[in-house]
Structure formats: C-alpha cells, structure tokens
Amino acid sequence: MSSNHRWLRQAAALPPAARWLVLVAGSLLIGWLLELLHLPAALLLGPMAMAIAMALSGMSFRMPKLAFNGAQAVIGVMIASNMPPSIFSELAAQWPIFALGILATVIASAALGALMVRARIFPGTTAVWGSSPGAASVMVLMSESYGGDMRLVAFMQYLRVVCVALAATMVARLFGVTPAASQSIDWFPALSPLAVLATLAVAFGSAWICGLMRVPGASFLGPRAGCLIAKFGFGMPLVLAPWMLAIAYALVGWAIGGRFTREVVAYAARNFLRVLGSIVCLLLICSGFAAILVFFAGIDPLTAYLATSPGGADSVAIIAASTKVDVPFVMAMQIGRFLVVVLTGPMLAKAIVRHMSG
Secondary structure (H helix, E strand, O other): OHHHHHHHHHHHOOOHHHHHHHHHHHHHHHHHHHHHOOOOOHHHHHHHHHHHHHHHOOOOOOOOHHHHHHHHHHHHHHHHHOOOOHHHHHHHHOHHHHHHHHHHHHHHHHHHHHHHHHOOOOOOOHHHHHHOOOOHHHHHHHHHHOOOOHHHHHHHHHHHHHHHHHHHHHHHHHOOOOOOOOOOOOOOOOOOHHHHHHHHHHHHHHHHHHHHOOOOOHHHHHHHHHHHHHHHHHOOOOOOOHHHHHHHHHHHHHHHHOOOOHHHHHHHHHOHHHHHHHHHHHHHHHHHHHHHHHHHHOOOHHHHHHHHOOOOHHHHHHHHHOOOOOHHHHHHHHHHHHHHHHHHHHHHHHHHHHHHHO
C-alpha cells in the first residue's frame, strides 16, 4: 500500500510538460490499439481512456478552454459536412416511415431515461442525456451546457456505442454481409488552404456570434448551424483535413477524461449492470421497429436495423458505408433523429426531471 502511495506521489510530482508528453504518447498507443479492433470512435475513446487513467493516478492536467471550444467547433463542421443534399429528398419521399421511426426511438429512449431518473441512478438530467439516441460526442458536449454530468453521460453514451457496434456487426454477419476492409486514411491530403481557412472562419465566427447571443452549447451548435447555412445556402464546400479532426477528437477526449475522479468511476461501476440493461432494452425496442420496417415497408433487414440503431450517426455511417445497404435511407433516419434530439433534448430533459422528481 505504501509503495502505491509513493508511486502516486511521484506521478503527481511530474512537471506539466512531462504529463502532456505521457498523455499524448499514451493516447496514440491506445487509439492505435482500438483502431486495430475496428472500434468506432477509437480516435476519441483512446485519448479519453488515457486521460481517465492519468486523472485517477494523480497526474492531472489543465485543458485550456479555448482548445476545448475549438475542438467542439471542428466537430460541428464535421457533422455539417457529412449531411448530403439527398437527405432532404429522402425524407420528403418517405416521411411517414421516418416520422414513425424517429419518434419511436426518441420516445423509447426518453422513457428509459425517465425510469433511470425515477430510480435515481444518476443525478439531474444526466440519465436523460446518457439515454438520448444522438451522436455520442454531441450528447456529451450538450449535456454539460444543460446541467448534466458530462463524465457520466460519456460513460453511458460510449458504452452504448460499443454495444451498438458489436450488435450491428453481428446482424451484418447474420445476413451474410461482411464489411469491406477499411481503407487507409490519408492524414495529410492535398487541400486548398483558402478552402480550409474559409471553413474554419465560418465555424469560429458562428461560435463567436452564438456566444455573444448566450446560446447554450454555442461552441458546437453555432459552427454546425453556420456551416449548414454556408453549405446549402451558398454552395460553399466544407473542407477539413483528417488530422484536424483527429486532434479535435483527442482534445474532447482529454477534456472529458480529465474530469473523472475515483468517486465518479466507482459510482459508474456500481451502476454498470443497470446502465447495460437499459442499453439492451433500447436495442431490442429498436430491433422491433426494424422488423416492422422489414415486414410492412419492404426495407431490407440490414438497412432497417442500421437505420433504427440507437448508436451515433457517425459510428453507424462507418458500418453502413462498408456494407451493401441503402446508405441515404440509413443516414436520413439517423440524422433526422439526431436533429430532433438536438432540438428537443434540452426541453425534454428538464421536463422529465421536473416530472419524475416531483
């Protein structure tokens, strides 16, 4: 026990530069290992895991707020750039199916979140945000702006990301679809510097304007809205280098992981089985709606499953792009649901907490 305390004191005595060196090196190693396992969001989960390990070992570090806000802005650009124009025609052509699919998943997740609030598994709006079926990184970032505990929301969201990825892979194998080998990423492609600067100018400018207007989550929601207007309203291309997105994911992972404490980890571990049970329930509910799409709308099983899957749109997109499914249908359902959750999430979270805690 004394040797453990001695090691913790030595770790805590490391200068800030050495801590950052350990953080970067460890994040690269864990991220690389997770990439070898083809785990979605590995570039975020690796840095987050390393930051949690350092925080628990006493090697705390300070994440500059400006860097965290900048990372959120870059992620907002990424989401806007991945929304194709065809999504609107796809939504218009089959709007009853999308409306039912989106509402079914949102209502199911809200009900599970409400039950967790009633059981007092997690405090405040944390359980609602953790159960929300949006992009995991977005739900984590938004939760902090609306009274949730970002650390516990991250625990719930990324546990579901892993479960959804495993379940989607099993469903693909069940229907005889093997994902194609992932292509190597060109981290430093030849891009127009002016196009990159223009994209960042729109993103940071939108974040600054929303900040002046005191919009909650301005650093993330502002760039996403500004870039969507620039893309669809003015035909402006949104250009980001892969290395920029990797840095943004790492910064967000460090910011989240660095906030973990031994008390938070122990609290999450005590509630692991209940959180896992809620995730399995949500997966089964969504699978039931996928079966309805197959039998009554003639959608092929894998497309129906991926469209209704309660994982993040980004991780589902990775699986959908490497399999023979109707990708526009899948992404229209996923992004349509994501937009509904973003627009209604804050109001829904407050209403659930007020009603269930009363």
